[in-house]
Amino acid sequence: MIENTDAAVLSRLRDFLATAQLPDGGRLPPERDLAESLDVGRSALRKALATLQAEGVVWRHVGKGTFTGERPIDTVADINAMVHRTNPLEVMGARIAFEPEVARCAALNATPSQIAELRSAMLKAQQAPTWRLYEQWDNRLHRLIGEASQNSLLLGLLDTLNAVRRAVTWGRLRDTPVRPPPDHHSFEEHARIVDAIANRDGSAAADAMRRHLRSVEGHMRDVR
Amino acid sequence: MIENTDAAVLSRLRDFLATAQLPDGGRLPPERDLAESLDVGRSALRKALATLQAEGVVWRHVGKGTFTGERPIDTVADINAMVHRTNPLEVMGARIAFEPEVARCAALNATPSQIAELRSAMLKAQQAPTWRLYEQWDNRLHRLIGEASQNSLLLGLLDTLNAVRRAVTWGRLRDTPVRPPPDHHSFEEHARIVDAIANRDGSAAADAMRRHLRSVEGHMRDVR
DNA sequence: TACCCGAACCAATTCTGCATTGGTTCGCTT
DNA sequence: AAGCGAACCAATGCAGAATTGGTTCGGGTA
Numbered sequence: 001m002i003e004n005t006d007a008a009v010l011s012r013l014r015d016f017l018a019t020a021q022l023p024d025g026g027r028l029p030p031e032r033d034l035a036e037s038l039d040v041g042r043s044a045l046r047k048a049l050a051t052l053q054a055e056g057v058v059w060r061h062v063g064k065g066t067f068t069g070e071r072p073i074d075t076v077a078d079i080n081a082m083v084h085r086t087n088p089l090e091v092m093g094a095r096i097a098f099e100p101e102v103a104r105c106a107a108l109n110a111t112p113s114q115i116a117e118l119r120s121a122m123l124k125a126q127q128a129p130t131w132r133l134y135e136q137w138d139n140r141l142h143r144l145i146g147e148a149s150q151n152s153l154l155l156g157l158l159d160t161l162n163a164v165r166r167a168v169t170w171g172r173l174r175d176t177p178v179r180p181p182p183d184h185h186s187f188e189e190h191a192r193i194v195d196a197i198a199n200r201d202g203s204a205a206a207d208a209m210r211r212h213l214r215s216v217e218g219h220m221r222d223v224r
Numbered sequence: 225m226i227e228n229t230d231a232a233v234l235s236r237l238r239d240f241l242a243t244a245q246l247p248d249g250g251r252l253p254p255e256r257d258l259a260e261s262l263d264v265g266r267s268a269l270r271k272a273l274a275t276l277q278a279e280g281v282v283w284r285h286v287g288k289g290t291f292t293g294e295r296p297i298d299t300v301a302d303i304n305a306m307v308h309r310t311n312p313l314e315v316m317g318a319r320i321a322f323e324p325e326v327a328r329c330a331a332l333n334a335t336p337s338q339i340a341e342l343r344s345a346m347l348k349a350q351q352a353p354t355w356r357l358y359e360q361w362d363n364r365l366h367r368l369i370g371e372a373s374q375n376s377l378l379l380g381l382l383d384t385l386n387a388v389r390r391a392v393t394w395g396r397l398r399d400t401p402v403r404p405p406p407d408h409h410s411f412e413e414h415a416r417i418v419d420a421i422a423n424r425d426g427s428a429a430a431d432a433m434r435r436h437l438r439s440v441e442g443h444m445r446d447v448r
Numbered sequence: 449t450a451c452c453c454g455a456a457c458c459a460a461t462t463c464t465g466c467a468t469t470g471g472t473t474c475g476c477t478t
Numbered sequence: 479a480a481g482c483g484a485a486c487c488a489a490t491g492c493a494g495a496a497t498t499g500g501t502t503c504g505g506g507t508a
Contacts, residue, residue, distance in 0.1 A: 044453085
């Protein structure tokens with residue numbers, strides 16, 4: 001007769017874990033199977049598992065299973081939460097703080113082909129026949145700069161920022177048949193940014209981007 | 225007999241889109257159905273769709289369908305996705321790019337009580353009896369700087385960055401009984417940052433933060 | 449009485465097979 | 479030469495079955 005005290009079950013469970021040599025984060029057998037193979041009732045096994053979980057040795061989730069190690073972080077950057085808490089002014093503030101430094105990284109790390117893509121997107125924006133298409137290529141240009149930073153984390157943060165921006169400025173899409181005037185302020189500002197990146201001049205790129213965003217901010221106030 | 229030249233098909237397709245009044249981002253009928261309802265072969269329809277896609281009017285994806293508007297950017301606000309794609313070096317690069325500008329905003333916007341909190345957290349970090357507690361107060365200090373920027377969006381981005389950082393440097397927690405030495409490099413660097421913020425000197429705050437993070441980065445390399 | 453086992457059930461999740469969809473190729477017709 | 483129809487491919491979506499941790503209840507056992 002094998003004793004099935006709490007301590008005994010727990011001990012046998014630990015033995016099993018040590019023997020199984022599970023990779024970190026690996027999955028244990030289902031409770032039903034494990035109970036049978038350990039010759040223990042399910043409730044007793046669950047008590048032992050609860051102890052291990054309290055110790056942080058394993059973690060469990062309904063429908064998924066029981067896993068070794070600690071529960072992986074599940075925090076998604078909740079864009080909706082940010083949207084509800086912020087406003088267009090804050091968004092511009094964040095852009096002015098963040099994007100110039102992204103541009104600086106891009107100047108230091110962009111590949112030649114990425115610089116060519118920047119130029120292409122810039123030209124497409126200039127030649128856009130409608131405001132909507134202009135904004136589309138403007139967005140593409142700013143994201144390409146993020147890609148050129150060669151830092152996937154910076155790019156991820158930039159995407160988050162843009163997602164919030166789009167959500168906040170919802171419904172402000174200008175879909176008029178009018179096209180941006182040939183002397184639109186952004187055109188020269190874009191050119192300065194791209195030139196600075198092409199010249200590998202990080203500080204100039206950051207300055208140009210900052211100036212561009214400030215100019216956009218000023219225009220935003222005027223429109224209201 | 226209806227003419228089925230490329231231009232005619234394209235025109236009829238545009239008509240259909242205008243008539244259908246699809247909501248932005250709405251899905252078009254499958255190519256097979258649409259081809260039949262327009263009395264056109266599938267290949268001809270696909271040629272017209274390719275044109276619209278080049279214009280950015282629609283976007284398509286195998287298995288999904290054809291949709292109006294622009295292809296939504298693969299916005300990975302999911303921190304887990306970022307973690308799998310990045311590495312400690314990138315994380316430091318992003319911190320060096322981002323946090324100095326947050327400090328600059330904090331210098332311009334911090335309230336007196338927030339500055340007092342900064343000083344308090346800084347002292348707690350200096351007096352921490354273990355490395356783990358030091359890191360806890362160090363984290364608190366950096367987040368307080370984010371709060372002091374008075375920009376909830378910047379704060380949200382900073383939180384995202386920190387979540388990724390914690391996940392990437394997983395398992396590097398120093399839980400030794402040893403305490404940080406009294407001349408630890410971070411102490412003076414923290415002081416410079418907080419002083420600059422208290423003096424409302426944005427540029428100095430940004431510089432001090434950049435210097436601090438570079439110092440941390442250098443120390444990180446040494447440890448390896 | 450106190451505890452454990454077995455069974456049944458619940459809700460969250462995963463798995464699986466099938467239908468759908470854009471992309472491609474191949475004869476055939478016009 | 480170009481479009482049409484058909485067939486096929488791979489990626490995706492979808493619905494239902496199977497799985498899994500969490501919970502409850504009755505019965506047995508010490």
